[in-house]
Amino acid sequence: MPSPAAKQPAPLVLVCGDDEFAVKQRAKQIYQEWCEQLGGMDHEILDASVSNSGEALKVLARLREALQTLPFFGGGKAIWLQNCNFLGDERAASAQAVTETLGEIAQELKDFAWGTVRLLISAGKVDKRKVFYKTVDKLGAVEAFAGLSIDDKDWMQQAETMALQTLRGLKKEISDEALAELVSNVGPNARQLNSEIEKLALYVGERTEIEVGDVAAITTRNKAARAFALGDALGDRDLPRLLRNLDEELWEMKFDTQKSEIGLLYGLIGKVRAMILLKEMVREGWIKPVGDYSRFKSQLERIPTDKLPEDKRYNPLAINPYVLFKAFPQSQRYSQEELIKAMDLLLKCNQRLISSSLDEALILQQTLVQIVGAPRKESLKPAHGS
Secondary structure (H helix, E strand, C coil), X not given: CCCCCCCCCCCEEEEECCCHHHHHHHHXXXXXXXXXXXXXXXXXXXXXXXXXXXXXXXXXXXXXXXHHCCCCCCCCEEEEXXXXXXXXXXXXXHCHHHHHHHHHXXXXXXXXXXXXXXXXXXXXXXXXXCHHHHHHXXXXXXXXXXXXXXXXXXXXXXXXXXXXXXXXXXXXXXXXXXXXXXXXXXXXXXXXXXXXXXXXXXXXXXXXXXXXXXXXXXXXXXXXXXXXXHHHHHHCCCHHHHHXXXXXXXXXXXXXXXXXXXXXXXXXXHHHHHHHHHHHHXXXXXXXXXXXXXXXXXXXXXXXXXXXXXXXXXXXHHCCHHHHHHHHHHHCCCCHXXXXXXXXXXHHHHHHHHHCCCXXXXXXXXXXXXXXXXXXXXXXCCCCCC
């Protein structure tokens, strides 16, 4: 993501992307900076969120008028075309009249004498193939903010960086473990992350340091973060909680088309793989049980990277350190043989979900019961120092 401290913005800027919160924050920052630099009172904000092509054409007409109207009191003029939703593949964007008008405005922007006039456009998805986007990209600057996604391997690191920037702006500090717990609770949702940080800042009051207890007391777990509860129940070897969480996930799946049984399964495979890798790291003498997150991270940083595989699926350092920290005591609840068997059962479950006509929920339930089962006594010994 682009840094807010980037070079001086061009007279024409497009801020866009799936991360609605980041787009709005960055666009607001640019607009405020322009208003301060230009002075005067002739700045304009045009709402470009429309529901049909007719409304889009009216907005574009207002944009043309704003560009052609000189500042009444002299000086400069900043124009913000805000929340534009007809630059991508939306229905309004596909109308021929809108496409043609955008093409005409693109040509006008090429010939425009900018002087002290600035144009800022904030939007969600944009079609980079269209003439309008190509013109803005060539004449001015484009800042794109991709939204955080649970499918991104480094989404937790990105979210932690965002959280730290926001907290520093509020003059608050946060421990490593509290930061990781906050991000784990909230999941890949920039808007909610900012909201939870504001709640935390109010909760701790004049105290500058935020601790794990504060996060546990005040933050809310969202849908994506609650998906981790399934893996945690598996790691804790708690069959009643595991089946209860599975039922909740399957119920939510009826209303969320982005979720699937295969997606749940892959999450569980990732959990078991992490526990297997932790077992191996202990066997190699690279890590020892510790109850402090900072000390655990320090151990990971000392692992010789030349001893690890290049394939990220089998490289423990490719996993977020907090995920490993949480999984460490859980790995002590299983023997290495049980974890290998669990991986085999999950892979067979994958095959059955794809090829079998049996109910998907039943297949998952049977597999999880087989994995958790009745644990061996020696596998339940708690990790020293955990």
